[in-house]
Amino acid sequence: MDQTQELIGEPMGESDLERPAQEDCPCKEDMFPKASRRQVLRGGSLLTAAAASVLLPRRGALAADADDAGSWTVPGQLAKSDYGTRSSYETVVREATPAGTDALTPHQSLWGIITPSGLHFERHHNGVPTIDPAQHRLLIHGMVDRPMKYSVTDLKRFPSVSRTLFIECSGNSGGAARSAALKTAQATHGLTSTSEWTGVRVSTLMSAVGVKDSAAWVLAEGADGAMLSRSVPIDKIMDDAFVAYAQNGEAIRPENGYPMRLILPGWEGNINVKWLRRLKIGDKPFMTREETGKYTDLITLTGKARQFSWVMEAKSLITFPSGDMRLPGKGFYEITGIAWSGRAPIERVEISTDGGKSWSLAALQEPILPKAHTRFRYPWFWDGSEAIIESRATDQTGYVQPTKAFLTAHEGVGPTYHYNGIQSWKISADGSVSNVLVA
């Protein structure tokens, strides 16, 4: 018996079996004639058809499958033609910001790497538009031989690609750098989510419209009220950009760009333009509001701002235990969380349980997908004393997630965008977990 076993669960007694079971219910002799038991061999044995039919229990008709009914139990809800919903006992939601510009993924309540579409974060600059897909067109023009427009149905005719990818707002975790008032993993890091996206490579569309040799930049414009617009270098467009129409198997959700959005794997959320209406090909950046006034990164140490800082660098987050939880007592816990990088697959995640003094390797759940959340796990025996737990991601380029102290020394108290410092959670002696700012 190891540490795990002595501390989890309760001993079971005979009274826990108060409910009858197939193997010991009153109808057992009817259902399982003794003859049948003797006929059966282990694995892949054959019964005669006659014997099989004898074995069919015929008791009552409570169930839709009459021969499945047990007269001792309560029938459940039958299937109806529907789109299924959660159990009414499940109440986790995206928390919205007071201004209504964001709603955050509750990472502390999630497992694996797929974010349920209903809990994918949202961020928009003038709300979520209501778009009739039958009316929507994607325009492609500018430095092309044949300006074209495509309906959703048209897009689905082209060769397609599916990729499981994170999308992260460049502002994600920026607030966590300076405020322990953000209590939960949702509040500190809720602006990143992972979905399986399906769509058409932009390079395929560029081939269809005949992009000119002088093309160097592509303007991507959304159909939302903010008309969010960004310039994308043609190299990224031709490398791995695609126009997605599906998310986790079905149509993209409204707050994620229904009926289509641009996907630029590994790049900051806003440039993955949602409700994509237009791609205009040009030979220089279009200098939109979102790359001049917004989404530049002020470096307070120098007084200058980074522009076109697209890639999201390596980052990680412990989701359990995390802020605002309470451990019931000392014992075994699996520390788990997610790590991601916009440059390359995650190479390793290290865990510290002493505030960054020492580090140990976490296990990574396979498959480790490039530019997607990667789930890590680390077995831990909490001895009941105060502890600070941290995770540190390294991607396959060798880039190591920095400390807050490093970022402060090199960039000042900002920038809020593209902050990727190590997150620290303090576990107090009473088991309560809180967000702490470790220098």
Place this chain on the structure above:
Amino acid sequence: MDQTQELIGEPMGESDLERPAQEDCPCKEDMFPKASRRQVLRGGSLLTAAAASVLLPRRGALAADADDAGSWTVPGQLAKSDYGTRSSYETVVREATPAGTDALTPHQSLWGIITPSGLHFERHHNGVPTIDPAQHRLLIHGMVDRPMKYSVTDLKRFPSVSRTLFIECSGNSGGAARSAALKTAQATHGLTSTSEWTGVRVSTLMSAVGVKDSAAWVLAEGADGAMLSRSVPIDKIMDDAFVAYAQNGEAIRPENGYPMRLILPGWEGNINVKWLRRLKIGDKPFMTREETGKYTDLITLTGKARQFSWVMEAKSLITFPSGDMRLPGKGFYEITGIAWSGRAPIERVEISTDGGKSWSLAALQEPILPKAHTRFRYPWFWDGSEAIIESRATDQTGYVQPTKAFLTAHEGVGPTYHYNGIQSWKISADGSVSNVLVA
């Protein structure tokens, strides 16, 4: 220009740009002073902080982000704390059988490999029970040193594992073998779906309770009205079985076993016992109704029935074009679909467009995950004449999906369970697609 380009989409004209854009709206000069254009270099250049602030547009306050407002557009829906839903334009549902025992995944409307949880197929024998997770316990007893019971919270304390896996009802596509009246891919093959599942390995739990050396079989029992029960060999239990509490990142859906189900990768759906209440360890199979009267496979040629036929063999399905669709005309189409095997990863999928006379390799979308749906794609130029399209999967064991004729010759007109014959769709000259039974 290739075949793709000449046939998809419409030429775009100037009038398609009726809506103003950031680059040419009346406020352009305010928003993008000429000075800023000259300052900008391609990629990663620096603006001074002062210049950056000058660039912030300040027009109107329609939007939640005041500086994001465009006075020429309509604000959308702001974020609220919620669990997101589909666009109201999306109406695809699981179709339920009249008896209410099944509801089917609409594969013809899905992309990628993840099935949205709301569209995962359901199959139950006495309806979906409503279970309060706080009251639910998993009992483990029988040939163990320490009979134990575990709450959902307890289970989440143990080391966890996540896997993306298909679950397929053993009856899936059995009806398609004999009835062209099943019109759609949903009707013929809707009893398989893929999710990312997270839970605790049963081997971990076996270690916790101290399983005895004489253990050979494990009874898994559901808490549903049918009290569905199956016997599982200990080798499978110790190999890769797990008790899942999460599906696609969040709690398992009610119709998929909330709050916990057994997962036996690659094995027929019913033995992945939902609403898991009890694991009893024994030294022989428990001979429950579901492995005697039900879920044996009658081989009509011999009059005998296979028992303990757990593994789902290699199968594939073209989801586009598929039954009840209508192609708008000759031209380029991407034939796409899913392939899966309960034994090993998919090695290859071949496509025929001449009713099985000749075959060509389809592309497989990576990552190709073991015991999960694998998405395949095949570029096709339809010349407008009648065609019969088929897909044929081969897994890494070398097993090749058989034809209906082969199965009929070797097993007779049955069995309905574990039927995995090649599916044929006929495309008529008018573009209509229908289910056909090819000998």
